[in-house]
Amino acid sequence: MTDKKKVLVYGTGFAGQGHAQAFRDAGAQVVGIVGRNANVVKDVAQQLSIPYFATDWALALEECKPDIVSIATPGGAHVEPITQAINAGCHVFCDKPLSESGESASKLYKLALEKNVKTAFASSFCYMPHIIQAKEMVAQGLIGEPLEVECISHFNLDKNIPFGWSHRIESGGGRLNNNFTHLVSIVTSVIGENILSVHGEVRNDMPKAPVVDGVHNFTQRRNFIPKDLNDPSLEWKDCNVEWSYTVLMQLESRVPAKQPVSVLFKHGGLVPRFNEDHLVFHGSKGSIYIKGHYGNGPLYFWDKNTDKEWQEVPLPTAISELLPDIKDDTQRSWTHLATQLVKDVNGEVVAPYQTFKEGSEYQQIIDTIRKGSK
Structure with missing residues (x-):
């Protein structure tokens, strides 16, 4: 002990x-x-x-x-x-x-x-149960040679959330710092850690934000949005971070592959989603689809050889037992x-x-x- x-x-x-x-x-x-x-x-x-x-x-x-x-x-x-x-x-x-x-x-x-x-x-969302499941499936060769990955998410955040650290680069704000970091950890966990190339673009859809006292818990900031945004006494401050981004990356696959794996990260912080946020891992023999921006699940598999519809794959008991018995993902x-x-x-x-x-x-x-x- x-x-x-x-x-x-x-x-x-x-x-x-x-x-x-x-x-x-x-x-x-x-x-x-x-x-x-x-x-x-x-x-x-x-x-x-x-x-x-x-x-x-x-x-x-x-x-x-x-x-x-x-x-x-x-x-x-x-x-x-x-x-x-x-x-x-x-x-x-x-x-x-x-x-x-x-x-x-x-x-x-x-x-x-x-x-x-x-x-x-x-x-730490690379430790989501279905992300671990996808990693094991890729390692087992179920999708063949990994070819490409797609990470799509739209959060529809309110444009009037009170000003705080998330609005400034020097404070560690921005969607790259607070969303992209999770997604890179997820994709590299499943495919391979060696990043070969990266380039992208960002967009700031929120040039200013209202200043409000009392916001302490980051998750509760929506509750502090001013009721009267046209109040002449309301103070506003400039925002200098990105709220949306598109990034292309190439990874070296852990599973032997003839060419680098192409990865698309597409995130819109202030725009609404029409369908589910999702992660997809495509390979030469099959594909894995996981619902949710961080792979919340469920997970589906498409097998090229059987030419069937997407099939939901239950989470293996061994993965559930590996992780703490806590309902909240974070x-x-x-x-x-x-x-x-x-x-x-x-x-x-x-x-x-x-x-x-x-x-x-x-x-x-x-x-x-x-x-x-x-």
Whole structure:
């Protein structure tokens, strides 16, 4: 038996609370939580029965002496606290994006390597049950040589959601940081991690957003949309991020193939969907279709040799047993990744999981896509 690893969480919103639960589910001890607002962090700590709470991250590191830190603040606020944690010898679990730029993300990755600390990067929907199922089906050769992948999603977000970190590049906002990162992790998990080429374009459909006080939980921001958008006293701020993107990528297939696999990522953040968001993996012998923008399911298979209709394929019991018994997709994925990190820190053998290597690579790709759109 190993002693419970001590975890310090930075961030009190939706992600911070979810990370705290994930590490508790993973068998670790959440010893403290840090946030910007003294009243909010106190309330959250009491709600979650976390013994230590503060607004000073450096002091919290010194007083709590955690083995692992969990970074759950917006991406633009990641560099300094992660740097401090790594220099203190802590292992780091970080939500996406790793940082606001490829340059700073690369520095964080290199620092983690230099200090020999373990890292986990939570673009974690690659752990969705049907994504794991698709990965196994591709590895078994059921679709033959992988040929192309299609990722289509339309979120129909309200154009008047209150101004916040998601509206600014320097704060870690934008749909590439907060949607594309998940999809890249999904596709590379199923097909192969070696990205050969990428280019794309972005579009900003929301030039301004209303400024509203009181928004704390990212998932509740729709509830704070002003009732009178024409109120002359209402303040508006400029937005400088993309709300829609189209990206083309080529991957080297893990399954032997004659040519690179073509991938299309098409995301419209503010436009409505007509039919289901979906992921499709086409190959020389068959195709896999998964409903949902992150592969929520169900999963369907089309076999070229049998010339039949698409057939739904049940989720294997072994995959259900592999993952935590948690209904919520986001929480289950966080808990699975946190469990992998805790086991790894404890010296147990675990399957490969996403680290700052992927976080750094994805951020450099995002920079490239954004530059190509100017």
